[in-house]
Amino acid sequence: MDLNDLLHRHQVAxxxxxxxxxxxxxxxxxxxxxxxxxxxxxxxxMLGASGRMVTA
Structure with a gap:
């Protein structure tokens, strides 16, 4: 799964x-x-991205 797919599935959940x-x-x-x-x-x-996720 790529990042966009994971982000989409997270949002749907x-x-x-x-x-x-x-x-x-x-x-x-x-x-x-x-x-x-x-x-x-x-x-x-793993990809070296910075920042953190913001959750509800």
Whole structure:
């Protein structure tokens, strides 16, 4: 997965969490978003990118 794909999937997971019908679904989507965030941070570090991610 490239960085753009990870960023897209992270954003989708955040949007799904925000509109989740149940607390369990929200928690699941939040967890998915955190996993993508960790992958994004790792990839950015590997690529030498500076700055940090801003999350909701």
């Amino acid at each position: 955040l949007m799904r969490a925000a509109t989740a019908a149940t607390p369990q679904a929200r928690q699941s989507h939040d967890g998915t978003a955190r996993c993508y965030e960790n992958k994004i941070v790792s990839l950015r570090t």
